[in-house]
Amino acid sequence: MSSGVLLVDKPKGVTSHDVVARTRRAFGTRKVGHAGTLDPMATGLLLIGINGATRLLTYLVGLGKTYEATIRLGEATTTDDAEGDIIERAETALVSAVSDERIDAGITALTGPIEQVPSAVSAIRVDGRRAYERVRAGESVELKARAVTVSRFQRTAMRRLDGAIELDVTVDCSSGTYIRALARDLGADLGVGGHLTFLRRTRVGDFDVADAVDGDHLDGAVPMDPVEVAVMAVGRFDITADQAQDLRHGKRLDGLAERVSGAHAAAVDPTGVLVGIVEKRGSALKSAMNMPENA
Known part of the structure; x- marks a missing residue:
């Protein structure tokens, strides 16, 4: 299988x-x-x-994730993206008065460690239900700000239109960052409103969309081997056959924690099979997750 x-x-x-x-x-x-x-x-x-x-x-x-996106300044929507209804449209003169320098300053202010309030129309659960389900049911949803990191928020192109400004941007960010919220907050900071009109995720960790298969044609697609995925995600830790058996039986590997640089590592046996993911416990390593032996 x-x-x-x-x-x-x-x-x-x-x-x-x-x-x-x-x-x-x-x-x-x-x-x-x-x-x-x-x-x-x-x-x-x-x-x-x-x-x-x-x-x-x-x-x-x-x-971490990388996104390519287009932000439209001059209009705010109910969903912070193009799928929502426009709830605010700035006057053309007000949009025209927004300088390149103000835009770049606004982008800089949203770069680095920030506190971000997710879009109300998000998949975050509020008392057991998705926020977007509550919004669509007519409820008012207020989500708490969360700490995220935007390590790169780069303007790659800009188009000044009649009553709007479109920005093409590249964003590197931590997991849990909402690009729609960046568009919303940038527009709010500039006083003209903003929303997202295009979003494409190009990278997750070291995994690149260039290596992906078309989502419309999955028949015959070949998945990546679990060991390759795990090593790309958390790094590799080679173990002996006896150590593999110990991990599968829930035993710790004493004195080996110093050989793992991160919080986790992929434990790989001598035959190249992924045994599981190990984590540090003091000076020892223990299994955080074991793979099925036939996987």
Whole structure:
């Protein structure tokens, strides 16, 4: 039974769950999940775990992301993107008065460690229900600010239109950052409103959309081997056959923590099989997750 992580280039207009459903059909299994939701409007890289490799998704969700996006200044919407209704449209003269320098200053202010309030129309759960479900039901939703890091927020192109300004940007950010919220906050800072009109995720950790398969054509697609995925995500730690057996039986590997640089590492046995993910416990290493032995 095929097990691995499939890199999918999600097309516009479908949900992340739609891609999961397509993968289930293509691979003939119910055991499929994804690491990190993309809005229907967005395109780009979606990491899909299949069968035993779904256990790796926990270690993929928190990886940093890169996005290409287009922000439209001059209009604010109910959803902070182009799928919502326009709730504010700035006067043309006000938009025209926004200088390049003010835009760049606004971008700089949203770069680095910031406190960001997610879009109300998001997948965050509020008392057990998704925020977007509550909004669509007519409820008022106020989400708490959360700490995120935007390590790069770069303007790559700008177009001044009649009553609006369009910015093409590249964003490198921590997991949990909402690019829609960056568009909203930039527009609010400039006093003209803003929303997202285009979003494409090009990178998750070291995984690149250039290596992904078309989300409309998954039949015959070949997933990445679990060991390759795990090593890319958390680094490699080679173990002996006896150590592999110990980890599978829940035993610790004493005195080996100093050989792992990060919080986790992929434990690989002498045959090249991924045993699981180990974590530090004092000077020892213990299994945080074991892979199925037939995965």
